[in-house]
Amino acid sequence: SKGSTQLHSLALANIARNTELRLRSVNFFSHTLGATVHPRYTSPTHPRQLGGLWHWVNRNLHDFQGRGHPSPFRVLTPWEEPSDCWCAAASDDKGKAQIGVIMPRAMKPTSITIEHMPSTGTLDIGAAPREFEIWVRRQADIGAPHAYNSHPNCGEPPEAGLVCVGKAAYDINAINHIQNFDLEANEAIGFVDFAIIRVINNWGQDWTCIYRIRLHGEPEPIIAVSSTLGEL
């Protein structure tokens, strides 16, 4: 039928776009590249996701294919199934969910990708993120006075020295469940190796879950990073 052919074309357009983005754009938030989570700037994991002792025993006795304990690190890894995500507890100072990521190499951010299960494939779509802000700085600038003008729509900075490079919203009703957002070019910011993603609100649930976040951009030229490991 014509309707099914059209659905078909939309599905293939998403598959083409998502595959190209995954394969042809370096993700500086990738665990394989060496990105790690900074616990101090990251929300606590929701107790509901951690489960009780029985849950823990069960998880370690059964064959869980190395998927391990739920932790914010999951935001840096691929996913395949519902629940391959990290669920944060809301807190006063970190919004609905917040994650701080130390990148393995300094870069100039150009776009960010937010991934979530499509709404019909999960029983908990209300936990998807909605509005979020992206804050960046160079690790070495920790505690520095707030040097640049932040993005006008952003709220209070998580800490002095951080700059907001964008605010956007993930849409659970969009055709594609993997959504890429351009970031404002701001030459004054320079190369950064630390970023905080703060989720401001979600789609109705008490907690917020994140499947994956990827950050794309231009790497700092190699001459300046001779002492770091970089990718192999």
Next chain:
Amino acid sequence: SKGSTQLHSLALANIARNTELRLRSVNFFSHTLGATVHPRYTSPTHPRQLGGLWHWVNRNLHDFQGRGHPSPFRVLTPWEEPSDCWCAAASDDKGKAQIGVIMPRAMKPTSITIEHMPSTGTLDIGAAPREFEIWVRRQADIGAPHAYNSHPNCGEPPEAGLVCVGKAAYDINAINHIQNFDLEANEAIGFVDFAIIRVINNWGQDWTCIYRIRLHGEPEPIIAVSSTLGEL
């Protein structure tokens, strides 16, 4: 050439269909949602798949990417390569292969998906399942008298209190190796949280291997399941 363009279109049609099914239809047999295997209603693993001591040592010494020991649990997990499956030993009371699955949330089954490697991609296509039956009940009804009329083509029930909601056949010669079968709507059955899949026969091998089974349907409204964990 025209032939290759046509092959191309068929391949893309399968990819679109399989991706949509995977992402946009909740699978109540998913290990990540919390589904588990009930050993009492499940065939023993084929000794050939378990291998001997040497095999076991080898599997644990080498880097097996967390794929773990072969077990019926694999029927609830994704697969990527040949042998990412579970092979059952035939038995008198459980057909060629049988698996009992406790679902994490009660649901009304509407369709079932059987996955297997395409025939040209495996050296053991004879082990693919052929005819199979789907039996369901609510966990709480264990041992209850057989309350509803079963599907007319099904054989003897594995136990009193179970209802057959469908019988179908996996076809190794079909264009798509991931096959979805509609189940009979039967309002009298209500919501169920336990299912048995019994494979009646296969494509010629002495043993039967299953790559993945997914069960789709409508979840029981949340009001009745306040005490269960559900998805996070």
Next chain:
Amino acid sequence: SKGSTQLHSLALANIARNTELRLRSVNFFSHTLGATVHPRYTSPTHPRQLGGLWHWVNRNLHDFQGRGHPSPFRVLTPWEEPSDCWCAAASDDKGKAQIGVIMPRAMKPTSITIEHMPSTGTLDIGAAPREFEIWVRRQADIGAPHAYNSHPNCGEPPEAGLVCVGKAAYDINAINHIQNFDLEANEAIGFVDFAIIRVINNWGQDWTCIYRIRLHGEPEPIIAVSSTLGEL
């Protein structure tokens, strides 16, 4: 736009082709089928990839999704992200990178597949393999005198008794990053269960990294392999 539609079509053509190759062609280098690496014929792992003690501790403390220590075994496994590869140290007698693979079943090789990240998706495309040779023999023939004429473009055999069945080059500028190369039919060679892939040069880096190699062909009829395990 027309440009984006065309990019779109190229992306889908690659996806269709790569999916068909993965699903419908038996890979005799597959770890799940039982293929293993022969250390004696394999280059040492590059020290840069192994990292230091801190790296090792980090890798084992954090959730690395069962990805394990870098080793040549990774050439036999799937990959998804940059760095899901094996990096070899160049050596005098094994070229830029060399791997010996013991296959679980004897076969007549017909084609080989080399996989690598697309050039824009990695920060280290110079480490991709370029020219490579494929040498084969039957395990039982170890040390036998060099019986057949080798492929004319190949260099010195890694050992007596090995036959070169092809030489080709992986192209980082090709449209598809998964590249399949036909091998010369040579009836005199018969069925083989051991292969050496030797990478002669790369795209400019000091070390060479391999994401995955697959070997396709016709399996030896089952009558002759009754004592081996084969696939389950």
